[in-house]
Amino acid sequence: MASSPTLAMNELVARRRAEGRETLHLGFGEAMFPLHPVLRTALAEALERTSYAPVAGVPELREAIARYITRTRGVECSAQQVVVGPGSKPLIYALLQALDGDVLVPRPSWVSYAPQARLAGRRAIAVATDPADHQRLTPAALADAAARARTAGGNPRMLVVNSPSNPTGGMFAREDVAAITSWARTAGITIISDEIYAELAHGWRPHVSPASLYPEGSIITGGLSKGFSAGGWRLGYAVLPGGERGEQLGRAVRALASEIWSAASTPIEEAAIAAFTPDPEVEIYLRRAASLHGHVTHALYRTLHELAIACPKPAGGFYLYPDFAAWRAPLARLGVTTSPQLAQYLLDKWDLATLPGTAFGEEPETLRLRLATSMLYGPAPQSNLWQLLQQTDDLPLPGTSDEPLPLSLPALAQAQQRWTEIIADWNKRK
Ligand code: PLP
Numbered sequence: 182m183a184s185s186p187t188l189a190m191n192e193l194v195a196r197r198r199a200e201g202r203e204t205l206h207l208g209f210g211e212a213m214f215p216l217h218p219v220l221r222t223a224l225a226e227a228l229e230r231t232s233y234a235p236v237a238g239v240p241e242l243r244e245a246i247a248r249y250i251t252r253t254r255g256v257e258c259s260a261q262q263v264v265v266g267p268g269s270k271p272l273i274y275a276l277l278q279a280l281d282g283d284v285l286v287p288r289p290s291w292v293s294y295a296p297q298a299r300l301a302g303r304r305a306i307a308v309a310t311d312p313a314d315h316q317r318l319t320p321a322a323l324a325d326a327a328a329r330a331r332t333a334g335g336n337p338r339m340l341v342v343n344s345p346s347n348p349t350g351g352m353f354a355r356e357d358v359a360a361i362t363s364w365a366r367t368a369g370i371t372i373i374s375d376e377i378y379a380e381l382a383h384g385w386r387p388h389v390s391p392a393s394l395y396p397e398g399s400i401i402t403g404g405l406s407k408g409f410s411a412g413g414w415r416l417g418y419a420v421l422p423g424g425e426r427g428e429q430l431g432r433a434v435r436a437l438a439s440e441i442w443s444a445a446s447t448p449i450e451e452a453a454i455a456a457f458t459p460d461p462e463v464e465i466y467l468r469r470a471a472s473l474h475g476h477v478t479h480a481l482y483r484t485l486h487e488l489a490i491a492c493p494k495p496a497g498g499f500y501l502y503p504d505f506a507a508w509r510a511p512l513a514r515l516g517v518t519t520s521p522q523l524a525q526y527l528l529d530k531w532d533l534a535t536l537p538g539t540a541f542g543e544e545p546e547t548l549r550l551r552l553a554t555s556m557l558y559g560p561a562p563q564s565n566l567w568q569l570l571q572q573t574d575d576l577p578l579p580g581t582s583d584e585p586l587p588l589s590l591p592a593l594a595q596a597q598q599r600w601t602e603i604i605a606d607w608n609k610r611k
Pocket of ligand 1: 291375377404406
């Protein structure tokens with residue numbers, strides 16, 4: 182197996198910068214806002230908790246997460262249904278290993294689902310989505326992928342979904358969630374709902390969890406990495422269904438965890454209790470973080486739109502997924518016919534780091550790239566980031582106004598300028 186493309190790109194950019202090569206980094210999605218002081222204080226107070234935590238997590242944290250999920254997703258659940266781990270990524274892997282059958286994976290979707298499914302000895306079955314229909318996941322496409330997999334000897338029993346989405350920035354509408362969960366219930370499919378970006382919904386579309394409509398067959402995963410800007414803390418959770426089935430799954434996931442990572446870090450777990458306990462200050466922080474990511478992502482989206490680049494309108498998180506098919510001919514003259522070649526060309530010729538669509542399961546000839554906007558704040562001192570977060574209080578909801586963004590963000594301006602130059606160059610070659 183190769184290294185995860187996102188981490189590989191991040192290391193490549195770090196090497197280029199160390200060699201003194203300026204690089205605009207749209208290749209890695211890492212939330213980088215300053216840590217909330219409530220979490221800093223909680224961690225400082227927990228530093229001497231040096232014993233191993235229970236495999237499923239510190240009881241108070243599991244309780245706080247259960248209440249948080251009930252509060253934010255409208256899903257009734259108890260602490261017994263919560264498993265805490267070192268990030269949601271290993272928990273998703275443990276679920277893919279512990280559940281039965283093969284996995285339906287929408288195309289495009291996050292880089293790690295298909296490799297994790299294969300590592301767990303499962304087939305990753307691609308489910309087509311239509312760019313002309315905002316990459317919506319439909320029961321018809323799900324049924325078609327499942328039928329084809331069964332004909333080929335597969336046994337589709339799981340579906341991974343991710344709203345807000347990495348890479349598209351899209352979110353399920355309520356009717357999409359209703360249609361998908363209704364299909365999954367009838368087809369006997371368990372849904373793993375990766376909700377790591379749920380806190381970063383931009384606000385013009387509400388976040389609806391599949392678990393709110395299909396609690397007996399849905400698992401929610403989430404954590405501190407995106408909304409709380411604390412990826413390096415490595416703190417994630419999975420909320421399993423209730424009842425005997427959920428308990429059985431919980432035993433299997435805990436058994437795997439006990440043999441692989443034992444437990445997440447105890448001080449981090451203790452500190453994370455503050456993140457999931459109701460606190461108006463933390464809620465304001467989350468709202469501002471979602472707003473700032475949203476405004477910056479929409480500002481770059483508007484630039485792409487003005488340049489006539491097809492791209493789904495972002496609804497949450499900090500990603501854009503533009504399609505460059507309209508420039509296929511001039512790109513071919515530059516020797517670029519695949520998305521990995523396009524990403525390489527942009528890096529070599531324009532010092533612009535992106536990720537190719539192939540990293541998200543697309544065919545190489547599909548000329549799509551994923552752009553992450555989360556690194557467009559640096560090199561900003563922390564005080565500046567606090568100020569930017571605060572300034573979002575005076576702004577309308579992201580994506581609801583065409584006024585220029587009244588914030589000083591030099592890296593964003595540079596990215597907008599760079600895309601304008603690139604498209605002007607390609608248009609000349611048309
Ligand atoms: N799921 C998606 C869609 C992600 O983009 C990421 C991080 O990039 C993760 C899961 C991993 O999150 P964690 O830091 O909780 O392991």
